[in-house]
Amino acid sequence: MKKLLRTAALAAAVALSLAACSGGGAGNPSNVSPTGEIKPREISWLLSRPADGAVINIMKKLASDYAKDHSGFALNLITTPDRPSYIQKLETLAAANKLPELFDTDATPFAQQLAKQGKMVDVEKLLKNLGVYDSYRPNALNYQRFDDGSLHMIPFQFELEYFWFNKALLKQAGVAVPKSLDDIPAMCTALRAAGITPLAIDGQDQWPLERYVAYQPFRDAGPAFVQKLKKGEAKFSDATGQKTVNWMSRLGEAKCFQDGFSSQGYSDAQNLFTSGKAAMYNIGTWELQSLATDKLNPAVRENIDYFTLPAGSGAATAANEYVATSGIGMAVNSKTFDPLVSDFLKFALEKYPSQYAATGALSPTTNVKTAIPANATPLYKKAIDQAEDLGSKLAMPWDTQLDPTTNTRLQQELVLLVQGNVKPAEFTSTLDATIAQNAPKFFK
Amino acid sequence: MLPNRSRLSVLIFLLPPLLLYGAAVLFPIMQSLFLSFFSWNGISDMEFVGLQNYVHMLTGDAVFWRAFLNALGYLAICLVLQLGGALFVASLLTSLRRGAELIKTLYLLPAVISTVAIAFLFVRIYSIDPVGLLNQVLNWVGLGNLERPWLSDVNTVLAAVSAPEGWRFTGLYMLIIYAALLAVPQELEEAARLDGASRWQIFTKIRFPYIKPVWITTTIMATTYGLRGFDIPYLMTNGGPGQSSELLTTYMYKTAFTSTDFGYASTMSVFIVIECLVAVGLIILMLKRKADA
Numbered sequence: 001m002k003k004l005l006r007t008a009a010l011a012a013a014v015a016l017s018l019a020a021c022s023g024g025g026a027g028n029p030s031n032v033s034p035t036g037e038i039k040p041r042e043i044s045w046l047l048s049r050p051a052d053g054a055v056i057n058i059m060k061k062l063a064s065d066y067a068k069d070h071s072g073f074a075l076n077l078i079t080t081p082d083r084p085s086y087i088q089k090l091e092t093l094a095a096a097n098k099l100p101e102l103f104d105t106d107a108t109p110f111a112q113q114l115a116k117q118g119k120m121v122d123v124e125k126l127l128k129n130l131g132v133y134d135s136y137r138p139n140a141l142n143y144q145r146f147d148d149g150s151l152h153m154i155p156f157q158f159e160l161e162y163f164w165f166n167k168a169l170l171k172q173a174g175v176a177v178p179k180s181l182d183d184i185p186a187m188c189t190a191l192r193a194a195g196i197t198p199l200a201i202d203g204q205d206q207w208p209l210e211r212y213v214a215y216q217p218f219r220d221a222g223p224a225f226v227q228k229l230k231k232g233e234a235k236f237s238d239a240t241g242q243k244t245v246n247w248m249s250r251l252g253e254a255k256c257f258q259d260g261f262s263s264q265g266y267s268d269a270q271n272l273f274t275s276g277k278a279a280m281y282n283i284g285t286w287e288l289q290s291l292a293t294d295k296l297n298p299a300v301r302e303n304i305d306y307f308t309l310p311a312g313s314g315a316a317t318a319a320n321e322y323v324a325t326s327g328i329g330m331a332v333n334s335k336t337f338d339p340l341v342s343d344f345l346k347f348a349l350e351k352y353p354s355q356y357a358a359t360g361a362l363s364p365t366t367n368v369k370t371a372i373p374a375n376a377t378p379l380y381k382k383a384i385d386q387a388e389d390l391g392s393k394l395a396m397p398w399d400t401q402l403d404p405t406t407n408t409r410l411q412q413e414l415v416l417l418v419q420g421n422v423k424p425a426e427f428t429s430t431l432d433a434t435i436a437q438n439a440p441k442f443f444k
Numbered sequence: 445m446l447p448n449r450s451r452l453s454v455l456i457f458l459l460p461p462l463l464l465y466g467a468a469v470l471f472p473i474m475q476s477l478f479l480s481f482f483s484w485n486g487i488s489d490m491e492f493v494g495l496q497n498y499v500h501m502l503t504g505d506a507v508f509w510r511a512f513l514n515a516l517g518y519l520a521i522c523l524v525l526q527l528g529g530a531l532f533v534a535s536l537l538t539s540l541r542r543g544a545e546l547i548k549t550l551y552l553l554p555a556v557i558s559t560v561a562i563a564f565l566f567v568r569i570y571s572i573d574p575v576g577l578l579n580q581v582l583n584w585v586g587l588g589n590l591e592r593p594w595l596s597d598v599n600t601v602l603a604a605v606s607a608p609e610g611w612r613f614t615g616l617y618m619l620i621i622y623a624a625l626l627a628v629p630q631e632l633e634e635a636a637r638l639d640g641a642s643r644w645q646i647f648t649k650i651r652f653p654y655i656k657p658v659w660i661t662t663t664i665m666a667t668t669y670g671l672r673g674f675d676i677p678y679l680m681t682n683g684g685p686g687q688s689s690e691l692l693t694t695y696m697y698k699t700a701f702t703s704t705d706f707g708y709a710s711t712m713s714v715f716i717v718i719e720c721l722v723a724v725g726l727i728i729l730m731l732k733r734k735a736d737a
Contacts, residue, residue: 087701088701091704092486092701094486095486095487095706110485110487113485113488204682258573259572259596260571260573260595261596262593262596262681263570263571263593264573272573405703405705408698408702408703412683412684412686413686415684415685415686416685419596419685421685421686438703441485
């Protein structure tokens with residue numbers, strides 16, 4: 001207990017010492033062309049990306065190339081891939097006013113507060129000043145924008161989320177690809193009757209289940225619903241809210257997810273699908289290497305296909321509009337932004353897209369073409385090409401939209417709703433009360 | 445009584461650890477107490493809210509009370525496993541002539557394994573798909589109807605996350621109690637045996653009263669460790685499903701570092717300090733009363 005108390009109290013101590021400087025320590029977020037001499041030094045990037053992933057590898061290489069002409073320059077990459085641990089680190093450093101030159105964040109309400117305090121450089125102006133703004137996919141930039149349209153994070157990836165499915169298992173259960181979201185519960189019942197797990201899901205990390213709650217409102221009312229819901233201007237008790245609550249409950253009743261899903265992790269879910277035990281798996285193009293290359297289990301390789309978020313008739317959003325994210329973005333600390341950081345970003349952002357696309361991933365920019373790996377199945381190209389036919393409205397993941405307390409409660413209650421431990425009415429009242437209590441603190 | 449000079453040197457030697465204790469424990473507790481009267485998210489201006497956090501915690505936060513009750517359940521299971529198990533095994537060990545060292549080492553082993561490894565190990569043990577050890581054993585012994593996802597079932601998850609914590613430290617407490625039992629004078633037990641005392645009578649009238657000071661210390665240690673339980677439940681279920689395995693500590697952590705409500709989290713930390721002090725006070729009071737009776 002002492003240790004925990006110490007942790008909490010240390011945070012408190014940090015907090016107290018900083019209370020005096022809150023609001024201070026920010027540079028001018030609009031000054032995107034700092035003048036003066038470029039003085040090479042070590043700069044840091046606090047990030048939450050896989051340690052051996054393409055983004056880190058490329059940026060390391062670019063930093064080393066830049067250092068050749070700028071002796072004394074180094075890019076110190078401090079990565080914490082586990083997102084909750086990363087957020088804790090970010091918030092503690094933000095509280096201590098010790099954020100490094102570059103740091104990762106989603107467009108969360110907390111990040112918006114940082115931006116409002118002038119602690120993050122205006123990225124729209126910065127990218128325009130560096131002459132790279134127009135090369136970015138509008139959707140990649142829009143994903144990073146706050147509600148007010150301001151842009152404070154630079155995207156480094158672009159991912160589309162699909163429902164991957166096993167054709168043989170669907171055929172075995174006598175079901176077809178769903179035409180609308182409402183078809184899915186009945187589909188699950190048929191798959192279960194055939195002894196097949198309908199949907200593999202990583203329940204442990206909670207965000208994958210939270211994706212599902214966003215689907216019905218996106219089709220029913222478009223992206224505006226969550227914008228209103230998070231501020232308390234729309235409610236789960238509204239018609240659109242009830243539609244998603246009841247649908248989630250029906251997914252649970254139809255046993256759509258694997259037994260014990262809430263304690264199963266990312267690799268458990270993927271194994272379930274790639275081993276041919278689960279019929280469907282909702283995941284993004286970051287898993288193309290596992291799902292559309294010869295790395296995939298040969299027993300299921302020929303049977304894998306995908307469909308995008310079903311639209312049905314009368315939907316508020318088009319069939320080519322679904323979840324497309326540009327991942328966690330990189331913010332630039334306005335306090336430490338100087339000619340060196342600006343020059344390095346110009347160097348890196350110009351060279352990054354081609355090197356990233358060469359790894360077989362979708363670049364957040366449109367000026368490069370993704371290289372399809374030699375070991376790819378035809379599905380790989382199909383999944384990549386889909387990015388060219390993407391609509392302009394995107395289904396935002398709710399975990400980046402809601403205030404953190406509501407988000408935690410929603411994730412918890414969703415599991416209970418799907419497991420049948422709470423009824424839709426109880427879920428609705430709990431969540432509406434949680435939003436009413438917590439939203440005002442973040443969305444004044 | 446120590447002569448004056450010796451007393452002074454004792455005080456001088458005690459001062460550094462006292463200062464360290466003050467800086468590392470008392471000061472943060474006071475800081476938490478101070479922060480608990482504010483609303484503050486780490487980057488906003490601190491807003492004095494008086495007792496509002498306490499009022500909300502005690503009267504308006506259902507999750508807090510759920511976490512409190514869970515913490516008590518977690519504590520009870522841990523104490524039964526740790527103290528009951530330790531006393532039982534230590535008593536058996538005293539009657540062993542050979543192999544006691546090996547058994548002691550085996551029981552102590554979980555205490556030195558990393559928490560993360562234990563958490564992952566038990567997640568696998570409790571798993572239903574793929575079938576984990578527990579469900580497999582139940583199946584083998586004909587209790588297949590009890591098979592379940594232990595960590596996803598709201599009725600079993602609290603016990604399931606408490607058991608690894610209990611299992612982990614049983615060996616440690618067993619070692620302490622075993623050492624105490626070895627110190628019980630053999631001649632007393634022999635005399636009682638000659639007078640016709642049963643094993644149970646020997647245990648309750650001679651052994652237990654003899655090891656009581658050690659038992660009190662062990663109980664206090666186990667209770668405070670149980671009340672601070674955090675890592676295993678956090679790693680195994682993150683308090684879920686829902687709030688079924690949420691403890692005060694995990695809830696406090698999430699409030700501070702997920703919800704960034706440092707003021708309210710500090711209020712909870714103050715509650716935990718008081719809770720621990722009350723628990724230790726109660727243990728001492730109960731055992732003293734029993735001794736006086």
